[in-house]
Structure formats: C-alpha cells, structure tokens
Amino acid sequence: MKQQPAGRDFRPLSIPAVEAVSRQLAKLPGIGPRMAQRLTYALLKREKKEIEQLIHALHSLANDVLRCAVCGNYAQTDPCPVCKGEGRNTKILCVVEQPQDVQAIERTGHYNGLYHILGAALSPIDGVGPEEIGVTKLLQRLNDPIEEVILATNPTMEGDATALYLQEVIKPLHIKVTRIARGLPSGSDLEYADEVTLALAFSSRAEM
Amino acid sequence: MILTSFLVRNFRNIQEANLALSRGIHLFSGANAQGKTALVEAILFLATSTSHRTRREEELIRWGEEVAFLRGVIQHGEESESIECGLEKRKKIIKIDKRTLPRVGDLYGHLRTVLFAPEDLQIIAGSPQERRRFLDMAIAQIDSAYIPLLQQFRRALNQRNRILKRLQLTKNAEGMRELGIWDHTFLDYSTQVTRRRCEMTQVLAPLVRSFYESLAEEGPFSMKYSGGDEADEFIIRERLQNRLERIRQSEIERGASLLGPHRDDLQFILADKNVSVFASQGQRRTTALALRLAEAKLSFEKTGARPLLLIDDVIYEMDNTRRGRFWEQVDQSGPLIVTATSREQLGPGLQLTSIFQVHNGEIHSS
Ligand SMILES: Nc1ncnc2c1ncn2[C@@H]1O[C@H](COP(=O)(O)OP(=O)(O)OP(=O)(O)O)[C@@H](O)[C@H]1O
Ligand SMILES: [Mg+2]
Ligand SMILES: [Zn+2]
Numbered sequence: 027m028k029q030q031p032a033g034r035d036f037r038p039l040s041i042p043a044v045e046a047v048s049r050q051l052a053k054l055p056g057i058g059p060r061m062a063q064r065l066t067y068a069l070l071k072r073e074k075k076e077i078e079q080l081i082h083a084l085h086s087l088a089n090d091v092l093r094c095a096v097c098g099n100y101a102q103t104d105p106c107p108v109c110k111g112e113g114r115n116t117k118i119l120c121v122v123e124q125p126q127d128v129q130a131i132e133r134t135g136h137y138n139g140l141y142h143i144l145g146a147a148l149s150p151i152d153g154v155g156p157e158e159i160g161v162t163k164l165l166q167r168l169n170d171p172i173e174e175v176i177l178a179t180n181p182t183m184e185g186d187a188t189a190l191y192l193q194e195v196i197k198p199l200h201i202k203v204t205r206i207a208r209g210l211p212s213g214s215d216l217e218y219a220d221e222v223t224l225a226l227a228f229s230s231r232a233e234m
Numbered sequence: 235m236i237l238t239s240f241l242v243r244n245f246r247n248i249q250e251a252n253l254a255l256s257r258g259i260h261l262f263s264g265a266n267a268q269g270k271t272a273l274v275e276a277i278l279f280l281a282t283s284t285s286h287r288t289r290r291e292e293e294l295i296r297w298g299e300e301v302a303f304l305r306g307v308i309q310h311g312e313e314s315e316s317i318e319c320g321l322e323k324r325k326k327i328i329k330i331d332k333r334t335l336p337r338v339g340d341l342y343g344h345l346r347t348v349l350f351a352p353e354d355l356q357i358i359a360g361s362p363q364e365r366r367r368f369l370d371m372a373i374a375q376i377d378s379a380y381i382p383l384l385q386q387f388r389r390a391l392n393q394r395n396r397i398l399k400r401l402q403l404t405k406n407a408e409g410m411r412e413l414g415i416w417d418h419t420f421l422d423y424s425t426q427v428t429r430r431r432c433e434m435t436q437v438l439a440p441l442v443r444s445f446y447e448s449l450a451e452e453g454p455f456s457m458k459y460s461g462g463d464e465a466d467e468f469i470i471r472e473r474l475q476n477r478l479e480r481i482r483q484s485e486i487e488r489g490a491s492l493l494g495p496h497r498d499d500l501q502f503i504l505a506d507k508n509v510s511v512f513a514s515q516g517q518r519r520t521t522a523l524a525l526r527l528a529e530a531k532l533s534f535e536k537t538g539a540r541p542l543l544l545i546d547d548v549i550y551e552m553d554n555t556r557r558g559r560f561w562e563q564v565d566q567s568g569p570l571i572v573t574a575t576s577r578e579q580l581g582p583g584l585q586l587t588s589i590f591q592v593h594n595g596e597i598h599s600s
Contacts, residue, residue, distance in 0.1 A: 194411070
C-alpha cells in the first residue's frame with residue numbers, strides 16, 4: 027500500500043480531454059481502463075485528419091444506422107436490402123439471436139433466405155421472456171408465404187430453450203421448422219463459429 | 235504419484251517447513267494445537283485449492299503475515315512436476331512447473347489426495363447436501379466434464395425456479411407454456427447429473443460395503459441414491475418427468491423446484507436401518523472411513539496411481555480392534571501421512587518410513 031499524504035493533488039499531469047476519451051472507450055465491452063488509455067494515446071499520435079475521419083465515421087454510425095422494422099437487423103435503409111427480397115429466397119426464414127449472427131451466416135455463403143433477429147434468448151433469470159424476444163412480431167411475419175423456419179439460436183442452454191419455445195408456437199401454423207445441427211461446440215456463440223462448421227451446421231439442419 | 239518434497243511458508247501456525255517425503259508411511263507426531271492438522275490442510279490445499287476446515291481462505295494465512303506459500307514436487311514415474319500456490323487476502327496464484335494456471339479447475343489430477351478427517355462425520359450425520367457433495371467430488375475426480383455439467387444444471391434450476399416464482403404470483407397460460415420449456419431443459423440436465431450420481435453410487439457401493447463389513451464385522455451394509463438406482467437416462471428422465479407432473483401444483487404454490495438432483499440424497503443402510511438416523515457414533519465413524527477407503531481404491535483403479543492418503547485423528551475414537559482392522563484395510567504401501575499425539579497412539583505393527591515431530595508450528599524429522 028502506498029501512503030498518500032493528505033492535501034496534495036496526486037494527478038498533476040491530469041489531461042481532461044484524454045481522460046474523457048478514455049472514459050468513453052472503457053465503457054466498451056472487453057476494454058478496461060488501461061487498454062482505453064492505450065487506445066487514447068494511440069489516437070493522439072495520429073494526424074488530426076485521421077481523428078476527424080473517425081469522428082465522421084462514428085457520426086454516421088449514430089445517425090445513419092437504423093433497425094429494419096421487418097427483421098430487426100441493422101441497416102441503412104428500412105426495410106433492409108434482405109427484407110426487400112432482392113435476389114433472396116423469400117420462402118425461408120432464419121431466426122437468430124443477434125445481428126452479428128447474420129454476418130456470420132452470410133460469410134458462409136450457404137444461405138440465401140430471409141432473417142429474423144430476436145435480440146436475445148429466453149432467460150428468466152435475466153428477465154427475458156417471449157415478449158422481450160418479440161414473438162408476436164415473428165408470428166406476424168409467418169403470415170407471409172414462408173415454407174421453412176430455420177432456428178439458428180446459439181447452442182447454449184438458453185438458445186436451445188428459445189428454439190424449443192419457437193418450435194412450439196410455430197407448430198400450429200403447419201410450417202416446417204428446422205434447427206441447425208449440433209456440430210457447433212455446445213455453449214458457444216454462433217458469431218464465433220468458423221465458416222466451415224457453421225456451413226455444415228446449416229446443411230445438416232434437422233426438422234424439429 | 236508421490237509428493238517428494240513439500241515447502242510450507244506462513245500457512246496457519248507453520249512459519250516455515252521443508253519436508254522430504256517418499257512413498258511409505260510418514261507419521262507427524264505432536265501434542266494438541268501444534269500444527270499437525272495445519273500440515274495436512276496445507277497438503278490438501280496444494281492438491282485441491284480448498285480447505286476442509288474453512289471456506290474463508292484468508293484464515294489460512296499465518297496471523298500477522300500477508301502471503302502464504304506452498305510448493306510441492308510431485309513424481310510421476312520418471313517425470314516430476316512442481317505445484318506452487320501463493321495465497322494473499324484477495325488473490326491466489328497457482329503455478330504448475332512455474333506456469334500460472336488459468337483456471338483453478340485445471341489443478342485437478344496433478345496431485346490426488348484422499349483426506350480422512352474428523353469433519354467426514356458430516357457426510358453421515360449432516361444434511362443431504364453434504365452427501366451430495368461427497369458424491370459430486372468423487373465424480374469430479376474421474377470426470378473432468380462433471381463440474382461444468384453441475385454448473386449448467388444449477389443454471390437450468392435457477393431458470394426454472396424463476397418461472398415458478400412468477401407463476402406463484404400470477405398464474406397464466408403464457409407462463410405455463412414457458413414452464414413447459416424450462417421443464418424440458420431442467421429434465422435434460424437433471425437426467426445427466428442423476429445418471430452420473432447413480433453410476434458413482436453403483437461403483438462405490440460394493441467397495442464401501444466390503445470395507446464397512448471388514449471394519450465392523452457386521453452387516454449387511456448398503457448404499458442407495460434416492461434419485462434412482464438405474465443408471466439409464468431414459469428411465470431416469472421418465473421417472474422424474476412423471477413425478478414432476480404429479481407435484482406441479484405444489485411447485486407453483488411454493489414457487490420452487492421441489493424435485494431433482496438438488497434434493498436427492500445418498501442413503502447408507504445398515505441392517506435395514508438408515509445409518510444417518512440410527513447408527514452409533516462408532517458406526518458413523520466406521521461408515522465415513524469405509525467411504526474414504528472406497529474413494530482411495532476407486533482413484534487407484536481409475537488412474538493406476540495410488541492417491542496420497544492423509545489420515546488425521548479419525549482413528550483414535552475407535553476401539554483397538556477396529557483400529558487394528560482399519561490398518562489391515564489401508565494400502566500399506568502408501569504414500570500415506572498420518573497424525574498422532576505419540577508413536578504409541580498409532581498402535582503396533584505399522585512400518586513407518588519416517589517420523590516428524592510437530593511442535594509449535596515447527597516440523598523436524600526425528
Ligand atoms: N492463521 C493462523 N495463524 C497462526 N496460527 C493459527 C492460524 N490458524 C490456526 N492457528 C493455530 O494453529 C495451531 C495449530 O492448529 P492445528 O489444528 O494444526 O493443531 P493440531 O496439531 O492438529 O492439534 P490437535 O491434536 O488438537 O488436532 C492452533 O493453536 C491454532 O489456533
Ligand atoms: Mg488436529
Ligand atoms: Zn430487414
């Protein structure tokens with residue numbers, strides 16, 4: 027324990043602007059105060075123009091990105107290009123937990139249908155029930171002529187429970203429901219699955 | 235697997251001790267309150283990163299000191315490795331061959347010990363939770379996937395309880411449908427936990443029975459796991475599902491899961507009577523010893539290496555005949571560490587490899 031004599035300011039080198047940026051960065055997931063400070067100093071080293079480009083990009087992120095009212099994915103148009111159906115198979119709907127999962131599935135190049143983003147998985151201890159994952163909205167979409175719903179929630183306890191729940195509520199509609207295969211490491215997030223594994227999980231999806 | 239050298243620094247009342255050990259039987263002898271149990275506890279802490287006497291690890295650090303430190307060298311056949319453990323108030327670092335372990339769980343299996351301690355009576359006389367923990371620890375020793383499975387089970391239990399709590403307040407169709415989903419998940423994990431506990435009971439039962447009957451010369455002794463006695467996942471699941479359906483209403487009224495691995499119990503039965511309820515002190519002690527002997531034997535059978543037996547105080551409350559029979563049942567080739575207030579207390583017939591005197595936290599070989 028270092029003893030600090032009273033009455034002296036121990037941060038004579040405090041630079042408010044640097045600290046303000048560090049504080050903001052430290053709010054991001056996976057970034058602690060030390061890392062935030064390192065990033066801030068790395069920014070300071072850049073040319074002013076580059077910082078301005080970053081500001082511009084962030085500005086556009088805050089103002090131009092919205093959520094597609096149909097699928098819930100991020101996009102710069104509403105509806106998003108996928109929901110507009112341009113070159114997509116509009117008879118298949120793939121349900122995922124997070125927008126990042128869409129990116130992961132798109133990277134495999136093995137899927138050409140529509141998406142629906144729940145935003146979360148059922149988890150009573152986190153206060154997430156059917157209402158929080160927007161089940162009504164999903165069911166509304168199934169009024170369209172959809173022939174297959176692929177449940178691609180994460181292979182975790184909560185992801186599996188969510189898939190089970192959705193399968194039950196969709197069953198009365200007589201639409202084919204499949205679950206992507208269990209080739210994915212259990213307990214992991216879809217987002218981190220490698221492309222080959224994920225593509226395989228898609229092609230060997232099973233009817234529920 | 236043999237602990238060949240052991241260094242203790244500032245652990246309980248031991249300021250510093252540096253011991254050379256080997257296979258065989260080592261006696262730690264000393265009057266009361268000198269540090270015998272402290273030494274045994276230190277070895278257990280090196281092996282498992284837990285203490286049998288406390289959950290508050292800072293109690294293990296010698297009063298007035300900041301850091302406790304342990305180092306053991308373990309010989310596996312031709313190879314040896316070191317385990318180090320540094321313990322501060324809010325920090326613990328474990329290293330194997332000088333490399334920090336990312337997770338405490340990875341410590342398992344590097345040094346296997348079986349501790350015979352006075353506290354073992356709690357397995358017999360304490361709450362069902364103590365008996366479940368005994369089973370769980372026994373499974374964890376041979377199945378590294380078991381602790382994560384238990385954690386998943388607890389999560390499923392919490393999820394289901396949360397729904398039951400909500401239904402307790404307001405019962406509605408939507409909630410009942412959600413309950414159905416979490417029933418399913420809860421059943422999945424319950425079944426897997428129950429199957430493993432059943433299997434462990436089946437494996438341990440004949441060993442414990444044979445040890446009990448040899449120690450006590452009375453019987454028949456048996457063990458029964460209340461979650462079921464057939465290690466078949468299909469049967470286990472169906473049985474639990476049926477029982478859950480029957481008590482649905484009371485679960486909702488109470489707002490909690492009333493059946494499952496978190497409620498099951500391990501029963502010890504001697505001549506048709508439950509040992510936990512009816513047995514004498516000596517019979518309970520004998521049961522505890524039989525359990526530990528069985529655990530040691532199983533560990534040897536599953537890994538091919540004798541675990542280090544730590545025998546602290548437990549034999550002195552038994553009469554001379556039972557004490558004699560206990561030593562007949564113990565694998566005398568060791569490695570084994572036993573404590574006593576004197577050489578005589580052990581009784582005759584034991585081939586001791588070395589004797590250490592424990593006095594006021596200092597340990598010297600004699
Ligand atoms: N953190 C600590 N620091 C210093 N001394 C401690 C600490 N914790 C316990 N002690 C003391 O260490 C002493 C040795 O205790 P220990 O339980 O090892 O004795 P023992 O030799 O096993 O005695 P017994 O024969 O009665 O079982 C006791 O006097 C106890 O109060
Ligand atoms: Mg003691
Ligand atoms: Zn969309």
